[in-house]
Amino acid sequence: MTAHSPGHAPSSPRLRVGPLASTGVDTLSLDIDALIDDPATGIIVCCGSGGVGKTTTSAALALRAAERGRNVVVLTIDPARRLAQSMGIAELDNTPRPVAGLRWPTASAGGKPGKTEPRMDAMMLDMKRTFDEVVVSQASPERARQILENPFYVALSSSFAGTQEYMAMEKLGQIHRDAEADGTYDLIVVDTPPSRSALDFLDAPERLSSFLDGRFIRLLLAPARGPARLMTAGLTLVTNALTKVLGAQVLRDLQTFVAAFDTLFGGFRQRAQKTFELLQADGTAFLVVASPEPDALREAAYFVERLSADGMPLAGLIVNRATQPPEGDLSAEEALAALSRLGKRSGHQVTAGLLRLHADRTRMVEREALLRERFAAAHPDVPTAVVPALSTDVHDLEGLRRVGTLLAGE
Ligand SMILES: Nc1ncnc2c1ncn2[C@@H]1O[C@H](COP(=O)(O)OP(=O)(O)OP(=O)(O)O)[C@@H](O)[C@H]1O
Ligand SMILES: [Mg+2]
Numbered sequence: 001m002t003a004h005s006p007g008h009a010p011s012s013p014r015l016r017v018g019p020l021a022s023t024g025v026d027t028l029s030l031d032i033d034a035l036i037d038d039p040a041t042g043i044i045v046c047c048g049s050g051g052v053g054k055t056t057t058s059a060a061l062a063l064r065a066a067e068r069g070r071n072v073v074v075l076t077i078d079p080a081r082r083l084a085q086s087m088g089i090a091e092l093d094n095t096p097r098p099v100a101g102l103r104w105p106t107a108s109a110g111g112k113p114g115k116t117e118p119r120m121d122a123m124m125l126d127m128k129r130t131f132d133e134v135v136v137s138q139a140s141p142e143r144a145r146q147i148l149e150n151p152f153y154v155a156l157s158s159s160f161a162g163t164q165e166y167m168a169m170e171k172l173g174q175i176h177r178d179a180e181a182d183g184t185y186d187l188i189v190v191d192t193p194p195s196r197s198a199l200d201f202l203d204a205p206e207r208l209s210s211f212l213d214g215r216f217i218r219l220l221l222a223p224a225r226g227p228a229r230l231m232t233a234g235l236t237l238v239t240n241a242l243t244k245v246l247g248a249q250v251l252r253d254l255q256t257f258v259a260a261f262d263t264l265f266g267g268f269r270q271r272a273q274k275t276f277e278l279l280q281a282d283g284t285a286f287l288v289v290a291s292p293e294p295d296a297l298r299e300a301a302y303f304v305e306r307l308s309a310d311g312m313p314l315a316g317l318i319v320n321r322a323t324q325p326p327e328g329d330l331s332a333e334e335a336l337a338a339l340s341r342l343g344k345r346s347g348h349q350v351t352a353g354l355l356r357l358h359a360d361r362t363r364m365v366e367r368e369a370l371l372r373e374r375f376a377a378a379h380p381d382v383p384t385a386v387v388p389a390l391s392t393d394v395h396d397l398e399g400l401r402r403v404g405t406l407l408a409g410e
Helices: 032-037 054-067 081-086 127-138 141-149 151-159 163-182 200-213 215-225 233-246 248-280 294-309 332-342 349-378 397-407
Strands: 016-019 026-029 043-047 071-076 119-124 187-191 284-290 314-322 384-388
Touching: 026 349, 026 384, 032 054, 043 054, 043 248, 054 071, 054 081, 054 119, 054 187, 054 284, 054 314, 054 397, 071 163, 127 141, 127 151, 127 163, 141 151, 151 248, 163 187, 163 248, 248 284, 284 294, 294 314, 294 349, 314 349, 332 349, 349 384, 384 397
Parallel strands: 043 187, 043 284, 071 119, 071 187, 284 314, 314 384
Antiparallel strands: 016 026
């Protein structure tokens, strides 16, 4: 597959080639600053399996881009409370809010000094509210009210598998349309939900559509649409059976809901298709985030292949929370040899403990390098950035700034 990024051919100068850790394997390095500085980059989507650092990476990238002079909005999903508070988005209100405490772009940070006040807005996705907004914008007030009050709608909009993924895409489409219209942002950074399976958010619109398109739903819809006398005997039988199981009110609610929703349906499909196309466009860059563990990297490989199959522009892989190599150049073997020479001699417990720790850490670093090497061998043209694990969680702008610096390889 070919990794590419907006406005750049894979051979562009921002892809630096260098050895990865101690393995000596040449891997393309991902040049984050070139990506976020490129005016052609309009959307960055951070995806990856659960808990790998998607939200942290999204926020860190957005902050770095803003402080280098871009007008940025970051669309986050379920950020940790402290992180949300530090970005001023502790309340779920589905509206991008300005993040306070940004630093002005400086030439030394690679930004364009004095050009514009740094601008970063952040938003936490409220799935149900986004769904409601779509309904209100697409249906007549009376219809919208019917739908919003319907118990099936309430259930669907807050718990249907894939709704969160779908709504994240719906919100991205909305923000992008607004940004195009009034030029508020020139970069949208998108976090993705912790999906059980990779790229659920790409499948969600289709799943939602096929749910609404499904035969069961069609069947239920029929009596609500046509006069009862046109119903076939078979259908009456099914409906009667359902009425017995579900109760008349429930069935009526379901029918009303589906009938009302049906009118919105075309709109949903169309917008999902548009957003899909937006994701495939040249101005979009996907970053796959993974932790340096076999499962996460396997999942990352799947993401990379899936993105390629869907024609989504992949900018690179971010291996987050990598083990920091210990100080000095003592190898694991040397540390273990020294440890065995110390034997059980008394008075050296602390030294022995440190040697064991050093050996363990060095082994871990080697193991992670090997995993990255394997990934690189299978996907040689995917540029990679490695972000070491910090000693604490990332919960404030300073932490995000540090992650941004590490992402940029500084
Ligand atoms: N490089 C890092 N060093 C230290 N801690 C980190 C690093 N990256 C992320 N974390 C911490 O790891 C935790 C998980 O990160 P984050 O919430 O960004 O993951 P996620 O992929 O968005 O998770 P989810 O799939 O649940 O949405 C957070 O507490 C975050 O502060
Ligand atoms: Mg997250």
